Amino acid sequence: MEFSFSEDQQELRRSARRFLGVASSEERVRAAMATEQGFDSAVWEQLASELAWTALTIPEAFGGLGMSYLDLHPLMEEMGRTLLCAPFFSTVCLGANALLVGADQAQKERWLPEIASGDLRATLACTEANGRWDSHGIEATYTRSGSSYILRGSKHFVLDGHTADLILVAARAERSRGPEGVSLFAVPASATGLTRRWLPTLDQTRRQAAIEISDVVVSADSLLGEEGQGWATCSRTFDLALIALSAEQVGAAEACLDMSVEYAKVRKQFGRAIGSFQAIKHKCADMLMRVESARSAAFYGSALAAQGEADLAEAASSAKAYCSDTVFHCAAENIQIHGGIGFTWEHPAHLYFKRAKSSEMLFGAPAAHRERVAEAMGL
Amino acid sequence: MELQLNDTERVFRDEARAWLREQLEGPYRNLQGRGRSGDQDSFVEERIAWGKAMGAAGWNCIGWPKEFGGRACTIKEEAIFNEEYVRANGPGNVGHIGETLLGPTLIHFGTPEQQARFLPPIVSGEEIWCQGYSEPGAGSDLASVQTKATLVGDEWVIEGQKIWTSGAEYSDWCFVLCRTDPDAPKHRGLSYILVPMKQDGIDIRPIRQMGGSAEFAEVFYDGARAKKEHVVGGVNNGWKVAMGTLAFERGTSTLGQQYLFQQEFDEVVASAKQTGAADDPTIRQRLADAYIGLKIMRVNALRMLEADDTDLGREALISKLYWSNWHRDLGKLAMDILGPAGELVEEAPYTLTQTQKWYLFARADTIYAGSNQVQRNIIGERGLGLPKEPR
Numbered sequence: 001m002e003f004s005f006s007e008d009q010q011e012l013r014r015s016a017r018r019f020l021g022v023a024s025s026e027e028r029v030r031a032a033m034a035t036e037q038g039f040d041s042a043v044w045e046q047l048a049s050e051l052a053w054t055a056l057t058i059p060e061a062f063g064g065l066g067m068s069y070l071d072l073h074p075l076m077e078e079m080g081r082t083l084l085c086a087p088f089f090s091t092v093c094l095g096a097n098a099l100l101v102g103a104d105q106a107q108k109e110r111w112l113p114e115i116a117s118g119d120l121r122a123t124l125a126c127t128e129a130n131g132r133w134d135s136h137g138i139e140a141t142y143t144r145s146g147s148s149y150i151l152r153g154s155k156h157f158v159l160d161g162h163t164a165d166l167i168l169v170a171a172r173a174e175r176s177r178g179p180e181g182v183s184l185f186a187v188p189a190s191a192t193g194l195t196r197r198w199l200p201t202l203d204q205t206r207r208q209a210a211i212e213i214s215d216v217v218v219s220a221d222s223l224l225g226e227e228g229q230g231w232a233t234c235s236r237t238f239d240l241a242l243i244a245l246s247a248e249q250v251g252a253a254e255a256c257l258d259m260s261v262e263y264a265k266v267r268k269q270f271g272r273a274i275g276s277f278q279a280i281k282h283k284c285a286d287m288l289m290r291v292e293s294a295r296s297a298a299f300y301g302s303a304l305a306a307q308g309e310a311d312l313a314e315a316a317s318s319a320k321a322y323c324s325d326t327v328f329h330c331a332a333e334n335i336q337i338h339g340g341i342g343f344t345w346e347h348p349a350h351l352y353f354k355r356a357k358s359s360e361m362l363f364g365a366p367a368a369h370r371e372r373v374a375e376a377m378g379l
Numbered sequence: 380m381e382l383q384l385n386d387t388e389r390v391f392r393d394e395a396r397a398w399l400r401e402q403l404e405g406p407y408r409n410l411q412g413r414g415r416s417g418d419q420d421s422f423v424e425e426r427i428a429w430g431k432a433m434g435a436a437g438w439n440c441i442g443w444p445k446e447f448g449g450r451a452c453t454i455k456e457e458a459i460f461n462e463e464y465v466r467a468n469g470p471g472n473v474g475h476i477g478e479t480l481l482g483p484t485l486i487h488f489g490t491p492e493q494q495a496r497f498l499p500p501i502v503s504g505e506e507i508w509c510q511g512y513s514e515p516g517a518g519s520d521l522a523s524v525q526t527k528a529t530l531v532g533d534e535w536v537i538e539g540q541k542i543w544t545s546g547a548e549y550s551d552w553c554f555v556l557c558r559t560d561p562d563a564p565k566h567r568g569l570s571y572i573l574v575p576m577k578q579d580g581i582d583i584r585p586i587r588q589m590g591g592s593a594e595f596a597e598v599f600y601d602g603a604r605a606k607k608e609h610v611v612g613g614v615n616n617g618w619k620v621a622m623g624t625l626a627f628e629r630g631t632s633t634l635g636q637q638y639l640f641q642q643e644f645d646e647v648v649a650s651a652k653q654t655g656a657a658d659d660p661t662i663r664q665r666l667a668d669a670y671i672g673l674k675i676m677r678v679n680a681l682r683m684l685e686a687d688d689t690d691l692g693r694e695a696l697i698s699k700l701y702w703s704n705w706h707r708d709l710g711k712l713a714m715d716i717l718g719p720a721g722e723l724v725e726e727a728p729y730t731l732t733q734t735q736k737w738y739l740f741a742r743a744d745t746i747y748a749g750s751n752q753v754q755r756n757i758i759g760e761r762g763l764g765l766p767k768e769p770r
Contacts, residue, residue: 002383003681261763276766278752281759288758289697296678297671300380318671370667371660377648377670379657 001303005074013074017081019051024082026348029205032085033351036198037163038207039086047086048118054092055116058100063113068306069240073247073299080251080327083205083355087121087160093244094159094237095122098168101240102184102224102233111166111186122166125155125211126234133238133364135179135231140171140213142183149223151185151216159362161209162198165189168224169213170234184230185222192216203358205351239316242363243301246319249327249359250294256327256334256352257287263338280337287330294319294326314376317369324360324369331356380677382455382634382684391452392459398436399467407432407470414471415639416740419594420585422470423549430474430504440478440502442631447486447494448502454631455684461635473546477501477508481554483627484571488612488620497552497573509576511541511555511598512621519753521556522565522618526600528557528572533607535572537580537600543747547583547596550576554624555600560615569617571624573609580604590739591729625749633680633698637673640706643737644673647713656716665712672705696762700754703744710738 005013022028023043032040048054057072058064072092079088096115099108099122114120130137140153151171161167167189173181187194193216199208225233261284264275274280297319304315331353335342342349360366384392403411407429413422433439442457443449452460472478482501485494500506517523526539537557544553553574560568574581580603585593612620651657651666679701683694713734714721725732731739745751759765 001380003678003685257763261765264765272769273766275759276768278756278768281765281768282752282755284763284765285700285755285758288693288762289700292693292697293675293679293701296675296682299682300674300678318674321667322671322675367664370664370671373667373671374663377667379648379651379663379666 001307003299003303005070009071009074012071013078015051016075016078019047020078020082020084023047024079024084026351029083029085029348029351033204038160038198038204039163043084044086044118047088052116053088054096054118057092058096058112058116062108063116065116069243070299070302070306072244073302076244076247077251077254077295080248080253080355081255083252083255083351085205087123087163087207089206089241089244089248090123090159090161090164091115091121093241094124095164095166095168097240098122098124098184098224098233098237099186101236102230103186104225106221107186107224120166121160121164122168123158123160123164124168124170124234124237125158125161126170126238127157128154129156129210131157133368135182135234136177138170138172138182140169141174142171142185143174145217147220148217149183149185149220151187151213151218153213155211155213156199156208158196158209158211160207161211162196162207163209167194167211169211170230171213173228176228179231179235181228182231182234183227184224184233185218186224187213187216187218187222191218201358203354205355206358236312238363239312240305242316242320242369243298243305243312245359245362246294246298246301246316246323249323249356250291250298252352252355252359253287253294253323253327253330254291256330256349257284257291259349260284260287260330260334260337274337283333283337287333290326290329294323297322314373317372317376320363321366321369321373324366327352327356328360380674380681382459382681384459388456388459391456392463395438395460395463396467398438399463399469402432403467403469410470411468412470414473416471416737418592418736419471419545420592423473426470426473427504427507427549429470430472430507432504433472433474434502434504439474439504440482443482443486443498443502447482447498457631458634458680458684461632462638465635465638473507473549474501474504476510476546476550477506480510480624480627481508481552484554484611484620484624487623487627488571490608492608493573493611506551507546507549509544509546509550509553511544511553511574513543514540515542519750521621522569524556524558524569526555526557527561528555528559528570528605530559530607535574535605535607535610537572537574537603537605539600541598541600542586543595544583544598545595547576547598548585552576553598554611555605556617556621559617563615566618568615569621570614571611571617571620572605573611574600574603574605578603588739589742590731590736592736633683633702634677636702637677637680640673640676640702640709643713644669644709646734647709647716650713651716654716654718654720656718662712662716665715669705669709669712672708676702676705693762696758699749700751700758703741703751706737706744707741710741714738 055064056067060066142149142151167187169185169187193214196209196211199210201208264280267274301315301319335349341347414426441450441452445451514524528535528537555572555574559570580601582599584597586595587593656662
């Protein structure tokens with residue numbers, strides 16, 4: 001394993017920074033977050049068709065570029081850095097990953113090229129109103145009826161669920177428990193009996209939705225993989241998503257550090273820049289230490305995913321725990337260093353603070369991930 | 380998670396591994412693991428002999444240029460060697476101050492005569508060095524040193540007191556930061572003088588630390604003598620030289636150090652399993668946190684070592700602050716896991732267990748070689764470009 005980004009990856013980062021500097025400027029973020037859709041369709045169109053970001057990690061056989069998860073890493077950092085409002089994470093890191101992990105050849109051929117081209121947005125609907133991220137939280141059910149399946153239940157906290165075209169729904173066989181009996185179905189958002197609504201959230205830069213599934217009938221070829229074996233697909237998808245989310249958190253944390261440092265250099269009190277006071281300087285130093293360490297944690301996860309490592313649980317949960325704590329720490333310190341102005345609506349500090357909290361809670365809080373690491377350690 | 384080695388580096392590692400194993404499972408077997416942090420005053424004579432054996436086989440100063448007796452190893456090769464050294468359970472190296480601090484300083488700032496006189500015996504392990512920087516009134520504020528050197532004929536006469544000098548009792552030489560112009564502003568009146576330790580006029584008093592061992596000493600200079608030409612970098616230019624010395628630490632011991640940390644961590648996990656503390660949810664959280672922290676420390680180091688040789692960058696700046704905090708926290712966790720049994724010393728009256736030793740010594744980690752507060756200043760000023768505190 002190499003422990004530095006390649007020149008190509010550095011170039012991807014530079015081009016992403018140039019693009020997002022305009023397409024995800026603070027003004028554009030604020031405009032997008034004020035809409036129910038939650039993103040700017042023109043920006044989506046650009047990042048998909050001009051930059052081919054949606055195609056990046058999809059294999060060439062399915063219309064993608066066949067690049068690695070480590071190539072995705074710098075993009076995720078840059079998206080986090082500018083709080084890009086777009087269904088990219090849900091489509092690529094959840095939807096496409098679930099299909100790559102669990103779908104058969106025909107299903108991949110059917111869905112992945114459209115995702116690669118940006119024409120299809122997908123998401124994963126696993127969690128429910130109980131807020132659990134493990135298999136025990138899945139209460140929605142499926143029953144077999146001839147050559148079809150009938151799905152019933154409701155899904156909560158579904159990322160971009162109200163705008164996605166394809167929803168990968170986790171449901172369980174009746175009277176099954178835990179990871180046993182969970183199956184994953186690819187359900188078009190237009191399916192009869194499926195209704196969805198936007199769930200307005202504290203963090204306005206990433207959309208969540210609730211989905212009601214009332215006797216939705218899907219054909220047998222909507223089932224991903226073997227019946228009853230869907231939890232393994234969900235779990236692997238979550239691990240991949242955790243790693244990408246960690247990289248995004250690193251970018252957001254670094255943006256908070258940069259904002260703090262810039263302000264500490266120009267803001268004067270007692271006749272000198274506040275960054276010359278150790279009280280402020282040491283806060284910034286701690287933020288830098290955490291940001292670089294978080295980058296190492298996420299990098300390691302991305303590198304393992306890129307080499308196709310079978311078990312990502314420990315690395316993914318390690319990265320998620322550390323990067324979540326880091327982005328929260330940096331976003332909170334950023335407000336403190338800015339003082340009163342950092343507490344206002346007009347300053348962007350609150351946007352990062354809110355994103356930090358929502359991504360900390362997404363897929364389980366840090367303590368849950370540390371417990372998962374403890375189990376992986378054999379404790 | 381390993382460093383990527385090319386063919387040359389693999390050959391180098393195998394050569395180092397074979398030699399270390401042969402020696403440390405053979406003639407120097409009794410030195411395995413001795414003389415490390417918290418135990419630096421043990422087996423001193425034997426460790427000096429070990430340093431000479433290392434020198435004879437060409438394993439001292441491997442990162443130095445060939446013209447000065449080194450092997451011109453890259454930072455990565457040095458890191459490989461250090462990792463092998465710790466893997467082989469090599470003893471605390473009495474020659475490390477000469478190798479890592481004084482030698483590079485002379486290579487950079489010294490005269491050809493100084494280089495010819497002092498570098499060869501460091502490479503061969505025949506002369507041991509210590510560092511004369513800190514004073515009772517000059518710790519983090521190093522430029523406040525008061526120890527005075529006055530030129531009398533062809534000799535410097537030195538008066539004053541240094542403190543926290545590691546290895547003063549067995550060192551042959553000390554590089555001493557002295558005030559040579561009392562009227563100049565404090566950073567401008569200092570000189571970096573090479574002083575022989577075995578002379579009248581030097582009085583060494585060991586300082587017993589909280590763990591009971593004595594690895595540091597106070598050194599009193601009462602008319603001690605040094606040759607006029609043994610000033611490095613010019614008279615009254617000592618501040619620049621002293622700062623240069625600190626910058627020569629290349630971070631190459633980091634992989635070896637992490638190997639030690641891994642051993643300590645494994646012991647902590649084993650004791651948590653044995654005592655049943657591993658079932659306690661709060662202990663599980665802390666063990667997982669320490670585990671994640673150690674993994675990150677390793678990736679930080681590998682990123683640093685695989686980056687461009689000339690620019691150590693941010694990953695290097697954060698290293699000391701990161702590991703010292705991690706190690707201190709692990710020490711506390713180790714004791715918390717042991718519970719009441721952690722109180723019992725190994726042997727009466729006060730021989731401590733290994734865990735107790737490093738638990739206590741870890742409190743020094745966040746102080747020596749630039750305290751956490753000084754580290755944060757360095758990160759803030761050099762890493763982030765924040766303005767300096769007005770002085």
